[in-house]
Amino acid sequence: MEFSLSRAPEMFFDEQLWQIFVSYFETPEIALKRIGYPPGLTGYHHERYEMRNSLSKELWWEMDEACAVGRELLRNLQTKFLSEELVATGVPRGRSDPTRQSIPTAEWKRLWPNFAGNWAMSTVGSYDDIELSWHPKDPKSELRERCECLLQTRKAQGEGRRKILIQDAAHYFGEQIPVRIFNAAYKEVFRKRRGRPRSAK
Structure with missing residues (x-):
């Protein structure tokens, strides 16, 4: 069974953790966009990132909690890639030959998935139009x-x-x-x- 990266959250995120993460945002759609922002980019895991300098301690704690939950969701998904329970193909970005190819398992140690956009990026390369296949152990x-x-x-x-x-x-x-x-x-x-x-x- 093949499906797009954009479906991975609904299929593989822990439901309770995901609902907790969604609760920090106005809509599930915003939450899905935010979890796809790598650390250091504006908007990472919180819709009020641009207001960080004027936030109260309570909102700072809320943002830290959202980040922690988001990291746990992504960490759990990453283990499925590293164990090859999930196998991915994608189109390398910026190549002269935009042919779909397998994404090496080891690259998921660095790749950050953007579910809303159906792509993943890292400091050494990015892939568009990602398709996954699922090979459960049991x-x-x-x-x-x-x-x-x-x-x-x-x-x-x-x-x-x-x-x-x-x-x-x-x-x-x-x-x-x-x-x-x-x-x-x-x-x-x-x-x-x-x-x-x-x-x-």
């Missing part, structure tokens, strides 16, 4: 976990119809997922009881 367990995260999100949105959720999962993952894996994830999230409902006394 495919069934990992797929079930991702499916559970998706179902949790849809449950919070008020959707519980199995037929709709199966279609949602196929669209989300880009292919039909095995019925057994979906059923196990569905049962875990919705905890449907078997048999007839108990009659009221």
